[in-house]
Amino acid sequence: MSDTPEKIQEPRTWRSDGWTAQVIKNEDDDGWAVAMTKDGQSEPALVGPWTMGRDKKNPKPLDSNAFSTLVKTASEFVRRSEQQLHASLHQSIAVTAGGARVTVHLDIEPDEDNPSATLSARDEGDDLLAEVRVGPSFKLNRSSAVAWVEGGFGKPKGG
Structure with a gap:
């Protein structure tokens, strides 16, 4: 069946x-x-x-033509929504700190009961430099990324 x-x-x-x-x-x-x-x-x-x-x-x-158009429109809407959700849960920003180029990533796990997030840093060769748990409300931006890298990758404020 x-x-x-x-x-x-x-x-x-x-x-x-x-x-x-x-x-x-x-x-x-x-x-x-x-x-x-x-x-x-x-x-x-x-x-x-x-x-x-x-x-x-x-x-x-x-009719057939209307249905085809509706399927295309709905599929595109769903695809854009999924991309937007992915982008909000997996952010990254490249910064230069201490003369080195570092990419800082924020990955959020949106669990209903216990949401969490991980902040990580990778060098230009994609080697992991540091990784710490932060709150899911942590705001990743250029200044928070630079402060975390220049601060030695400790637990960031607000994290």
């Missing part, structure tokens, strides 16, 4: 290519919206306005 959801092509629901498009009543006004949900997810990845039909009461039916 396959775990692939059954393909659906109805006026208000389409399911294919790992996505489900569901045309829903827009709760904010008299119009319609479309919710794009990735297979296996309980919440939509993207909800956007949907076009009214010719009668100006009911939604325009979904």
Whole structure:
């Protein structure tokens, strides 16, 4: 038995290519919206306005071209969101301190019960110079990186 959801092509629901498009009543006004949900997810990845039909009461039916465009848009939205999350959890900045070029990394583990973070420094050859645990709220910026490197890689203030 396959775990692939059954393909659906109805006026208000389409399911294919790992996505489900569901045309829903827009709760904010008299119009319609479309919710794009990735297979296996309980919440939509993207909800956007949907076009009214010719009668100006009911939604325009979904079709192949509209569904393809919605899948592309939702996939791109999810990809950008994942990139943004990754960038916020894994930051790095290159600084020059004591005449040496050092890249300081902040890697945050966003655990709900016990979030943590690791601050590390690597030289130009990518060799690990130091690594310390810091609070997940530690702010990595040029001045905090330089201060940590010039301070001998001890536990930074605010960390």
